[in-house]
Amino acid sequence: MYGNCCQVDLLASSPTCRPTLGRNRLRANDHHLYHMGIRGTVARSTLADANELRDWHIYADIAYVLIGIAKDLYRNDPIGVEISDTVYALDSTTIDLCRSLFRWATFRTTKSAVKMHTLLDLRGSIPDCIWITEGKVHDVNIMDKLVVEPGAWYIMDRGYLDFERLYALHQARAYFVIRAKDTLAFCRRYSRTVDKATGLRCDQTIVLTGPRAAQRYPEPLRRVVFYDEEKDKRLKFLTNNFAVAPLIVAQLYRRRWAVELFFKWVKQHLRIKAFYGTSRNAVKTQLWIAIATYVLVAILKKRLGTDASLYTILQILSVSIFEKTPFYRRFLAWISQNRPLNHVTNCNCVTYNRTVVEFFTSA
Numbered sequence: 001m002y003g004n005c006c007q008v009d010l011l012a013s014s015p016t017c018r019p020t021l022g023r024n025r026l027r028a029n030d031h032h033l034y035h036m037g038i039r040g041t042v043a044r045s046t047l048a049d050a051n052e053l054r055d056w057h058i059y060a061d062i063a064y065v066l067i068g069i070a071k072d073l074y075r076n077d078p079i080g081v082e083i084s085d086t087v088y089a090l091d092s093t094t095i096d097l098c099r100s101l102f103r104w105a106t107f108r109t110t111k112s113a114v115k116m117h118t119l120l121d122l123r124g125s126i127p128d129c130i131w132i133t134e135g136k137v138h139d140v141n142i143m144d145k146l147v148v149e150p151g152a153w154y155i156m157d158r159g160y161l162d163f164e165r166l167y168a169l170h171q172a173r174a175y176f177v178i179r180a181k182d183t184l185a186f187c188r189r190y191s192r193t194v195d196k197a198t199g200l201r202c203d204q205t206i207v208l209t210g211p212r213a214a215q216r217y218p219e220p221l222r223r224v225v226f227y228d229e230e231k232d233k234r235l236k237f238l239t240n241n242f243a244v245a246p247l248i249v250a251q252l253y254r255r256r257w258a259v260e261l262f263f264k265w266v267k268q269h270l271r272i273k274a275f276y277g278t279s280r281n282a283v284k285t286q287l288w289i290a291i292a293t294y295v296l297v298a299i300l301k302k303r304l305g306t307d308a309s310l311y312t313i314l315q316i317l318s319v320s321i322f323e324k325t326p327f328y329r330r331f332l333a334w335i336s337q338n339r340p341l342n343h344v345t346n347c348n349c350v351t352y353n354r355t356v357v358e359f360f361t362s363a
Helices: 002-006 027-036 044-053 056-073 139-145 163-171 211-216 246-254 257-269 280-304 310-318 327-338 349-362
Strands: 087-097 112-121 126-134 153-156 175-179 186-192 200-208 221-228 233-239
Touching: 044 280, 056 126, 056 280, 087 139, 087 257, 112 139, 112 257, 112 280, 126 139, 126 280, 139 163, 153 246, 163 175, 163 211, 175 246, 186 221, 200 211, 200 246, 221 246, 233 246, 257 280, 257 310, 280 310
Parallel strands: 087 153, 153 175
Antiparallel strands: 087 112, 112 126, 175 233, 186 200, 200 221, 221 233
């Protein structure tokens, strides 16, 4: 977790942007390592062996415990759309690996890779479920692993367009919004009036006419077309919800971008591009530790009640993780040094002391 907080190789010898970490990140903190039970020099092979031998399910379970805490904290956060239901975005990101070292992670003939399939709760951008697979696994197959929540929305791009699986979502009483392909064969049954000044172009009830598609999804669908003036694109959406306003459908799909930002943040700020081990277990262990780090930082942000970014909290955590000083004191010190208190939103020292002490003592 320390490596993820600092975004660096624990044992690397190249200089970093933070000189206080020195040329060796762990050895620079020798006088603090007793907190972690470390009594001697840590070799890279030691970390590699640990990741190889310790079951990755341990770290996955820790991450899911943290996810449960974070989801409760962010349950009432707005998503920018006037809707009270739970909204999920489903997508995946590919992490490239060396073909000669990670032969088990089949992807292409010239390189290996793993995929991190993520179901992201848009209230707080907290991952609800994560599946780590080989790179060759197609995104649509993950829909078979979903534990569908009735009444929830699932937002997906065109890579998940499989009408048999979408019909399974419909039968489970969940809603979906998905991009339609330009080649979609359908018959229009009814058109509703739309306000074209909002970007809407049509709101239709359709039935699929393709022989396989009609068999796999035999019920009517709703087709909404929206014109994105900024990108000069016509976006075609399919949904099984006929009750919400058509503009809500387009706005929900726009919020799907949150999962892309989640992937970007994790790849930029956490250590998931270089691995200490080469086995399947080692890779999954490091990825789950990174996910647990992200969720832990999100919990700290909410419990502190601050508008500071996740990256800022991660930076503060990275330089004090081995120290006895409680994190909330470190955070208050950063507040006093970087922001005048009369310009800090939601900054109340008494609240910080109470909420953060409760957080650490109740852990």
